[in-house]
Amino acid sequence: MASKTKQGSAFVETVKTIVYALLIAGVFRTLFFQPFWIPSGSMKDTLLIGDFLFVNKMAYGYSYASCPSIRIPAIGINLDAEKLCGFLKRDEGRFLGREPERGDVVVFRHPVTGADFIKRLIGLPGDRIQMINGVLNINGTPVKLEDAGYFEEISEPQGPQGYRPRCENGPVGEGGSCLKSRKIETLPNGVSHDILNIGDQASDHTGVYTVPEGYYFFMGDNRDNSADSRLPQAAGGVGFVPAENLVGRADRIMFSSAGRSMLFFWTWRGDRFFKAIK
Template sequence: MAKAEKSGGGIWETVKTVFWALIIAGVFRSLFFQPFWIPSGSMKDTLLIGDFLFVNKMSYGYSYASCPSVYLPAVGVDIDAKDICGWMDGDNTRIFGSEPDRGDVAVFRHPVTGRDFIKRVIGLPGDQIQVRNGVLHINDVPVEMERNGTFTETAAPQGPQQLRPRCENGPVGDGGVCEKSRWTETLPNGVAHDVLNIAMQGSDNTPVYTVPAGHYFMMGDNRDNSSDSRVPSAAGGVGFVPFENLIGKANRVVFSSAGNSMLYFWTWRGDRFFEKIQ
């Protein structure tokens, strides 16, 4: 009898340990850092498909978007942050709020779909943003652009979604060298970062966007292959991002894998481990 009671007590202790471990992990993720896996090439070459990083949630304070969303379509799980912290939604404010700086690489909730996106903060409230012939203009002043060589990668499906890269020298067959011209863009506050060019297209010539109060204008560094604020959210793009939709700032790549799974150690990019995000 004593042995059975001891066995039952051991199982109960295990259940309690797992329960509290999950609670602590959930609190840690909600308040401090959120893991984020780069699924697409919209931020190349700053971030590559398969980069893994932690987003610092303390950078901008807290809102409903700070609560985790769990989206696992394969098993029918779709828990939205609003399901947990919806009581904080609606007034576009934050607790311990701190505004992002121009040039920050930030994770945010898409204003319509609610899915997590990662882009660069380009426009602040009140700014006028326009792209002319592929050159970003902020408040009618072109940003400084300097050619910085060529970004190359293998023309082949990438990551779990098997996305094929677009190439400036394309079309390129499987296994060929895919090239994009690389430029260093310097924003008005001195933040310098690389952007890639593929071709002249509609997103290289835009109307003037005036960023509303309490909102931000986001763009991907892979300028010709990014769904961002250049397209209104009602038309399938990102549009202006409300302050409360910010989740946190990305500071450093922790791990990177070029394969379909992080378990394929032969595809790990060791040179990107702990690389600072510019």
């Protein structure tokens, strides 16, 4: 009888340990840092498919979007952050809120689908944003651009989803060299970053977007391969993003793998470990 009692106590203690660990992990992810895996090439060459990073949730304060969604399709669990923490929505804005800076790389919730996106913050409330012949104009002034050669990658399936890169010199056969022209873009506040070009398309020529109060305008660095604020939500873009949908700021890449699984150690990109995001 004593042995069974000890076994029962050990089982209870194990369950309690697991519950405590999950609670601690949940609090850590909600309040401090959220892991994020880059699934697409919309932020090349700043972020590559397979980069793994932690999102700093303390950077802009907290809102309902700080609460993580819990999705486990295998057992039918799909708890969206808005369902879990929608009660945290507040008219006065974010709790302990701080304004993001133009040029920040930000994770945010899509205003319609709730999916997490990562893009660069381009437009602040009240800004007028326009693309003219592929050049970003902010409040009627074109940003500074400098040639930076080419971004080169192998034409092959990338990441777990097997996306193939689009190439400026395309179409490129399997294993060929895929090129995109690269420029250094400098925003009005002095933040500089790389942008890539694939070709001339509709998103290089837009009307003027006037960012409403309480909203932000985002774009991908891989300008011709990004569904962002240039596209309305009905057309597959994100449109203007409300401040309460910001999750946090991406500051540093922790790990990177070019393969279909992080377990394929021969595909690890050692030069990207702990790399600062600019």
